[in-house]
Amino acid sequence: MTAGSRPLRADAARNRDKLLRAATVVFGERGLEAPLEEVARRAGVSIGTLYNHFPTREALFDAIFPERLAALERIATAALEDPSPWDGFTGYVEGLFALQAEDRGLNDAVAQRFPAAAELNEASRECLRHTERIIERAKEGGGLRADFEPQDLAVLVWAMSQVIRESMDTAPRAWRRCLAFFLDGLRADAAHPIAEPALTQGQMIRIVERSAPRG
Amino acid sequence: MTAGSRPLRADAARNRDKLLRAATVVFGERGLEAPLEEVARRAGVSIGTLYNHFPTREALFDAIFPERLAALERIATAALEDPSPWDGFTGYVEGLFALQAEDRGLNDAVAQRFPAAAELNEASRECLRHTERIIERAKEGGGLRADFEPQDLAVLVWAMSQVIRESMDTAPRAWRRCLAFFLDGLRADAAHPIAEPALTQGQMIRIVERSAPRG
DNA sequence: ACAAAAGTCGAGGCTTCCCTCATGTTCCGT
DNA sequence: ACGGAACATGAGGGAAGCCTCGACTTTTGT
Incomplete structure (x- = not known):
């Protein structure tokens, strides 16, 4: 996290966190090719929000695996x-x-x-x-x-x-x-x-x- | 080939053969998950004809690999x-x-x-x-x-x-x-x-x- | 030569997943 | 308590593959 940009709004930070948790579970169970829509569903968030936070699948990987x-x-x-x-x-x-x-x-x-x-x-x-x-x-x-x-x-x-x-x-x-x-x-x-x-x-x-x- | 059914019509036999040759090439290059439409295309035959001869992907495998x-x-x-x-x-x-x-x-x-x-x-x-x-x-x-x-x-x-x-x-x-x-x-x-x-x-x-x- | 049988064709419906964008909602500083 | 910035939403368009089905064409036996 280079923290170059403004801090996230409270709800946004919460959603980002939910997405990371969900992605961890889903990728863990289904592998890296799991549908992103399942990640969003599991996070209780819309697919659009997922793309707001992580414009590509790889961005999610980068946020999880290092x-x-x-x-x-x-x-x-x-x-x-x-x-x-x-x-x-x-x-x-x-x-x-x-x-x-x-x-x-x-x-x-x-x-x-x-x-x-x-x-x-x-x-x-x-x-x-x-x-x-x-x-x-x-x-x-x-x-x-x-x-x-x-x-x-x-x-x-x-x-x-x-x-x-x-x-x-x-x-x-x-x-x-x-x-x-x-x-x-x-x-x-x-x-x-x-x-x-x-x-x-x-x-x-x-x-x-x-x-x-x-x- | 159990030869239980009638012999194929001449054109049908030719098409079957073209399909098998094409499938061999395509599967050889792309693996068993290659699109069947590419097999048909490569055989110079329509996708419908492919399904006439081989109702499932696995039927093609069975005809090629043994x-x-x-x-x-x-x-x-x-x-x-x-x-x-x-x-x-x-x-x-x-x-x-x-x-x-x-x-x-x-x-x-x-x-x-x-x-x-x-x-x-x-x-x-x-x-x-x-x-x-x-x-x-x-x-x-x-x-x-x-x-x-x-x-x-x-x-x-x-x-x-x-x-x-x-x-x-x-x-x-x-x-x-x-x-x-x-x-x-x-x-x-x-x-x-x-x-x-x-x-x-x-x-x-x-x-x-x-x-x-x-x- | 002709009709029935056999075979071919490919548009189109279906599914799954991708990603976008116009609209609506929530937050936050003042 | 209000206005604007930040964010969320999900319908919808797109791409790839699958497979079907009714209209059409070729073969074959007679």
């Missing part, structure tokens, strides 16, 4: 302070997916399904910076295989986000098993050479920018 | 004949994902996104039966970890189908790297105990039946 990603910062900090770099790494990854498994919206957000959400993606990128340190530390500690790159974690997030999406209603812990298999492949002593190189930064950017909701 | 999955049978046979059970296993999995990476529709189909496509899902299930043998053989050979279950392969397919979806345009081979990490975690000598049990058959069924296109 704060939510603060939880991730805490998890990252704990990871960097873990005496075992490997445990720190796995703890971070598990914490991340546990968050995703509790909220369809967050799951979509972390998988970068809406490139137009500027602040959200900025927050994601901020997290990624922690991630690099966690990965580097785990490699130096000898637990994590040396050829694992930060971009590989982004790919893992795509993969796990789908597992979570499919299974979260019926078997909310199922992703843990999938992740365990994967993590066993990331240990230094499990490493076999891999011919395919990691995605470049440029490729990542191009992919994320393309990934519209349904395109 | 044949396509025959390629998988061949890959499975090769896997079972590989002198190394582990190489057979990895070869099968790579062959499967390579197919998915060439065709968005097949990628969606294998991930079971349309439970109503009866014959398609029957064909998928048939493949799964080969899969069980391949997995069993790889475990007995000592290459594959003992706690890997056939349902885990289905989960892997969800995961990889998403990686493929995201990356196939920009980095068509990127999935290979992700799979390599995963496979390193499936080797018997990389195995660490996993607390979370595999999905049960019942859970799998419930999940697949829920997974509507967008719901």
Whole structure:
């Protein structure tokens, strides 16, 4: 909140708050593609009012998720302070997916399904910076295989986000098993050479920018 | 083709064929949710004719994909004949994902996104039966970890189908790297105990039946 | 060659979701 | 307690897809 503009009128501030609460619930249940009209309905407010406060869907994301990603910062900090770099790494990854498994919206957000959400993606990128340190530390500690790159974690997030999406209603812990298999492949002593190189930064950017909701 | 009904009129047979070719192309490019009107347009036929031949989207799937999955049978046979059970296993999995990476529709189909496509899902299930043998053989050979279950392969397919979806345009081979990490975690000598049990058959069924296109 | 059967056509009704804007209401400083 | 600024409202127009149905055209058997 840059607070550049006048303070909101009392009723407007109340409505904005109701909208944010409703959006949090609706996106959590239905994912980031939930109809905005349901958000308005749930907030007890007209669709026009929703658009008054948040001219685009992405503006709503930006108002909701950066704060939510603060939880991730805490998890990252704990990871960097873990005496075992490997445990720190796995703890971070598990914490991340546990968050995703509790909220369809967050799951979509972390998988970068809406490139137009500027602040959200900025927050994601901020997290990624922690991630690099966690990965580097785990490699130096000898637990994590040396050829694992930060971009590989982004790919893992795509993969796990789908597992979570499919299974979260019926078997909310199922992703843990999938992740365990994967993590066993990331240990230094499990490493076999891999011919395919990691995605470049440029490729990542191009992919994320393309990934519209349904395109 | 049970050939229970009369033979089609000549023009009708031609149109049916054009529709199948068009659908193959369109689904291949856009995935199983592609607009049917584009299929009709591409076939040079009206939307009404499309519905004459295929009353539902799923009927189209059933007419296209079971044949396509025959390629998988061949890959499975090769896997079972590989002198190394582990190489057979990895070869099968790579062959499967390579197919998915060439065709968005097949990628969606294998991930079971349309439970109503009866014959398609029957064909998928048939493949799964080969899969069980391949997995069993790889475990007995000592290459594959003992706690890997056939349902885990289905989960892997969800995961990889998403990686493929995201990356196939920009980095068509990127999935290979992700799979390599995963496979390193499936080797018997990389195995660490996993607390979370595999999905049960019942859970799998419930999940697949829920997974509507967008719901 | 002709009529009945078989097949084709596409406009149009339906749904869902998007977003806007003219009108009406509420708040707030004076 | 009043006037203007700020805000809320929801009907409605638009886009995309789905699917149907009655009018029309082609095939085929005789």
